[in-house]
Amino acid sequence: MLTTDTLIATPGPTEIPHRVLLALARRPTNPDLDPDFFKRYDEVRVMLARMLGTSKGNVVVWVGEAMSGLEAAVANLTINGNKVAVLSNGVFGDAFADLVASYGGVPIIHKVDYGKVLDPDKVKAFLRSEAREAELVTMVHCETPSGTLNNLKDIAAVVKSEGKLLIVDVVSSMGGTEVNVSWGVDVVIGGSQKVLNLPSGLTILVVSDEAWERMEKVSYRGFYLNIRLWRDVVERMEFPYTHSEPLINGLLESLRMIEEEGLSNVYARHRAISRGVVNAVEVMGLRLVPESEEYSSPTVTAFYTPDGISEAKVREGAFKYGVLIAGSWGPLKGRVLRIGHMGYTASLNMMTNAVVALAKALNDAGYRVKVSDAVEAFLNGVGL
Numbered sequence: 001m002l003t004t005d006t007l008i009a010t011p012g013p014t015e016i017p018h019r020v021l022l023a024l025a026r027r028p029t030n031p032d033l034d035p036d037f038f039k040r041y042d043e044v045r046v047m048l049a050r051m052l053g054t055s056k057g058n059v060v061v062w063v064g065e066a067m068s069g070l071e072a073a074v075a076n077l078t079i080n081g082n083k084v085a086v087l088s089n090g091v092f093g094d095a096f097a098d099l100v101a102s103y104g105g106v107p108i109i110h111k112v113d114y115g116k117v118l119d120p121d122k123v124k125a126f127l128r129s130e131a132r133e134a135e136l137v138t139m140v141h142c143e144t145p146s147g148t149l150n151n152l153k154d155i156a157a158v159v160k161s162e163g164k165l166l167i168v169d170v171v172s173s174m175g176g177t178e179v180n181v182s183w184g185v186d187v188v189i190g191g192s193q194k195v196l197n198l199p200s201g202l203t204i205l206v207v208s209d210e211a212w213e214r215m216e217k218v219s220y221r222g223f224y225l226n227i228r229l230w231r232d233v234v235e236r237m238e239f240p241y242t243h244s245e246p247l248i249n250g251l252l253e254s255l256r257m258i259e260e261e262g263l264s265n266v267y268a269r270h271r272a273i274s275r276g277v278v279n280a281v282e283v284m285g286l287r288l289v290p291e292s293e294e295y296s297s298p299t300v301t302a303f304y305t306p307d308g309i310s311e312a313k314v315r316e317g318a319f320k321y322g323v324l325i326a327g328s329w330g331p332l333k334g335r336v337l338r339i340g341h342m343g344y345t346a347s348l349n350m351m352t353n354a355v356v357a358l359a360k361a362l363n364d365a366g367y368r369v370k371v372s373d374a375v376e377a378f379l380n381g382v383g384l
Helices: 018-024 035-052 066-076 091-102 120-128 152-161 209-218 244-263 261-282 313-322 347-364 371-380
Strands: 060-065 084-087 104-110 135-138 167-168 187-191 202-207 300-304 336-340
Touching: 035 060, 035 202, 035 244, 035 300, 060 091, 060 244, 066 091, 066 187, 066 209, 084 091, 084 120, 084 300, 091 104, 091 167, 104 120, 104 244, 120 152, 135 152, 152 167, 167 209, 187 261, 202 209, 202 244, 209 313, 244 261, 261 300, 313 336, 313 347, 336 347, 347 371
Parallel strands: 084 104, 084 135, 135 167, 167 187
Antiparallel strands: 060 202, 187 202, 300 336
């Protein structure tokens, strides 16, 4: 290997900024007993509340990969035998149906192709017909395996107009594009290892007043995934179990970096870098998984490998040039490559390296592209 380091250009986990690494390395104390840790945890809640359009009292951050939050939302809100409307245009949307069934709910699925996004008008028709008896609705904002971004604002308005509660997976979108629970979202679930640029290990939850009320009604009896146990932890100065001080320190620093840049600037940077990567992919003659560029997420670009070219071979080739890119999951596995531009990695220098590595890897695999054209397309897309 001629490289001395590897750029992680995957859609999570991601590169970790130097400032966050230093925060992770801070000397630990006892988070169960140290009053300063509770202050830091509360500061994290305040900043997340500002980002997500809510109040800090509705924000929970616990130890566990984001999947624990997705399961917890279903476990705490699903009533045995009740129908749940599952809106799906991808792998993780489909997974909600499995979670609902595992907790005794009856998933009623509205499914669209992986390259498409959810249509608010069709969602409304679905909620008024097959899913009219459902009290809960689930959806995914950014479907990372296919690189699509659903119109959360309009779909939330539709769900709320039908008098239903909405659970949303924002794991791959939160921090990279606007997410505002005031649009009518009742539970959002995020994670630490995507746009927030931390190691995996934290789940972020925002719970509406209506969702808290339903949780009391459902009265989930489990412990680790019991969201109700976290409602007043700061006021009581007591966590249900020992928290991860290094991860909270890292999250606090990550959120400070976002606030220093300004949320609108962060979102604009993600949009610009995404346009650049999409431009480069298209100039190389590669087909996006999203059927329209407007469906593409600003945090990840997903595209099909050329006919006759091994997806694994392209990934291996990019790694040889010092860049780690991703394949995909489910029905797209072995057919799709993905480049993540999340948080710190949504940057000119990092994504230039990613585009060069991809172009070189494609050439090495037998698919001819001009590296300079790909780089020029990326820079033009970014606006340079």
